[in-house]
Amino acid sequence: MLVLEGVDVYYGNIKALHGLSIKVDEGEIVTLIGSNGAGKTTTLRTISGLMSPRAGRITFQGREIGGERAERIVAQGIAHSPEGRRIFTDLTVRENLDMGAYLIHDKSAAKERLERVYTLFPRLKERASQSGGTLSGGEQQMLAIGRAMMSRPKLLLLDEPSLGIAPILVQEIFREIEQIRREDGTTILLVEQNAHMALKLADRGYVIETGRIVHEDEAGALLDDPKVREAYLG
Amino acid sequence: MFFDYLMNGLGLGAIFAFIALGYTMVYGIIKLINFAHGEFFMVGAYVGYFCLRDLDIERVGLPQPLPILLDFFVALWAASLVAGLLAVLTERVAYRPVRKAGRIAALLTAVGVSLLLQNIAVQVWGANPRSFPDPRVFHALDDLEGEAQANYYADREFTTTQGETVTEAVLLISQGDVLDATKRASIEDQGFDEVYERVTLSPKSVQYFVILALIGWTPILWFLVKRTRMGKAMRAASEDADAARLMGININLVVALTFFVGAFVAGVGGVAYIATYGKVEPMLGFLPGLKAFVAAVIGGIGSIPGAIIGGLILGVAEAIIPFVLQEVFGWEEAFAWKDAIAFAFLIVVLVVKPTGLLGKPMREKV
Numbered sequence: 322m323l324v325l326e327g328v329d330v331y332y333g334n335i336k337a338l339h340g341l342s343i344k345v346d347e348g349e350i351v352t353l354i355g356s357n358g359a360g361k362t363t364t365l366r367t368i369s370g371l372m373s374p375r376a377g378r379i380t381f382q383g384r385e386i387g388g389e390r391a392e393r394i395v396a397q398g399i400a401h402s403p404e405g406r407r408i409f410t411d412l413t414v415r416e417n418l419d420m421g422a423y424l425i426h427d428k429s430a431a432k433e434r435l436e437r438v439y440t441l442f443p444r445l446k447e448r449a450s451q452s453g454g455t456l457s458g459g460e461q462q463m464l465a466i467g468r469a470m471m472s473r474p475k476l477l478l479l480d481e482p483s484l485g486i487a488p489i490l491v492q493e494i495f496r497e498i499e500q501i502r503r504e505d506g507t508t509i510l511l512v513e514q515n516a517h518m519a520l521k522l523a524d525r526g527y528v529i530e531t532g533r534i535v536h537e538d539e540a541g542a543l544l545d546d547p548k549v550r551e552a553y554l555g
Numbered sequence: 556m557f558f559d560y561l562m563n564g565l566g567l568g569a570i571f572a573f574i575a576l577g578y579t580m581v582y583g584i585i586k587l588i589n590f591a592h593g594e595f596f597m598v599g600a601y602v603g604y605f606c607l608r609d610l611d612i613e614r615v616g617l618p619q620p621l622p623i624l625l626d627f628f629v630a631l632w633a634a635s636l637v638a639g640l641l642a643v644l645t646e647r648v649a650y651r652p653v654r655k656a657g658r659i660a661a662l663l664t665a666v667g668v669s670l671l672l673q674n675i676a677v678q679v680w681g682a683n684p685r686s687f688p689d690p691r692v693f694h695a696l697d698d699l700e701g702e703a704q705a706n707y708y709a710d711r712e713f714t715t716t717q718g719e720t721v722t723e724a725v726l727l728i729s730q731g732d733v734l735d736a737t738k739r740a741s742i743e744d745q746g747f748d749e750v751y752e753r754v755t756l757s758p759k760s761v762q763y764f765v766i767l768a769l770i771g772w773t774p775i776l777w778f779l780v781k782r783t784r785m786g787k788a789m790r791a792a793s794e795d796a797d798a799a800r801l802m803g804i805n806i807n808l809v810v811a812l813t814f815f816v817g818a819f820v821a822g823v824g825g826v827a828y829i830a831t832y833g834k835v836e837p838m839l840g841f842l843p844g845l846k847a848f849v850a851a852v853i854g855g856i857g858s859i860p861g862a863i864i865g866g867l868i869l870g871v872a873e874a875i876i877p878f879v880l881q882e883v884f885g886w887e888e889a890f891a892w893k894d895a896i897a898f899a900f901l902i903v904v905l906v907v908k909p910t911g912l913l914g915k916p917m918r919e920k921v
Contacts, residue, residue: 369801370800371801392806395802396803400801403798403801407795407797407798409790409794409799411790411794412787412790412791412794419787420788423784424803472802
């Protein structure tokens, strides 16, 4: 479904991704694990069009999307729940979700999406008229994922959904990610520092170090790999 | 007396508010202090001037006050559309290319655009102020009568459809005034083929209109920003442009629209200005523009209600503070210091509340 081949990405003159190649098949949950600054977030930002690759190819459903504008890429079915949640704190929860459905012009379809997201995250319905900034960290994360789900994406990019959230809510959010894959049939690319949780949820995993993929395998095999255990699972 | 000054202040403040809205909206979305914004106001004032001078809707023969209202209606739309389109063009040509180059580059570009537009206005419309009613065309009636009178007349020639050349006298009469029969006769005696009366709004009734216009515009803007899809996109983009793009929001479109709406409203302010003060000149945008910026900062830059409140407060302060200083404290020159007073007021507000009255505290990026 999504294929990155030999992708180079730079911040100014600093090379952040070195010939990165990954692929995600339809219906999979794939995780990208690695330490801080390894290039996980950059990879997602490049897929969703916030950054442009200087070399390499990115194809989604057989179509080249590398370097396309972010607002065009989301229209093709890739939704990105970014690092740090990045919800609109001045907008209400409901308005945040409306923004997620910005490209859905059919009102009844948008309403259907809203009902679906409320079913996934009932708390968002309770807090619909509150401004996003008043939510707790875990609720904001739910809002970020719910907002991304509003566009009915084929591929969902999740950046650090466990970051800065109470452990009990992390469990809940990971269950909901699993539910999104199972019930909506959404393919998921998950970036996590919490490698243990990510690998337990995912089908396959990639290990990224300083902008290069150093290891890839079934998620279960990575969990048992002594080198991965030592570096990322403590 | 005090009430007159209060009304003057509110009328002036409403004009500041109309300009401040554009400052604050543009700042909210791309964090640019658009120094050329005063020039959009100036262009709006010129367009309003030409409309009010040349439209002559009275000729159609509708009952008063329909013709005056139509004059203003057309002037407002024309001025706002021209100002709005100019702003969109400016954004596309000058600001968009430097948007990623940092805020200093954008600020310098804005100063450059401001000077450019002023100088284009000098080239196109001349450096001399123009007045409405134009004293070179409309002679005050007291020239004839030797007594003070707020009415004006003009003589001019025009060619009828039958090809005859006719001279006519146009009498400008403030609304509510009745032209004295002997005065009218004194003009008719000068041998014009036709004499016709054109009613204009008195500055005082203009002030009421300006304040009403602001009251009318406030819910429209509120609805636009709070309730429409585009308004929500504007607020989303102003908070986090990258996150907005991830929603599929086209930032360029949202920014262009913000410039359009901001300058559209400044165009309303421009018409209000020419109707109240009766004078336009190419440098017109500078001082009101600067003060509207002050008003936006007083209200809390980025806040739409803040711009309206800041504008009104500044206008009233500029009218009332010198009035009080003069009448109560006997400082005769107080009115000469009104600009200094406006800026001193800004300093006081910023010392007491650095984010402005309705501004949000600066959030540190987390």
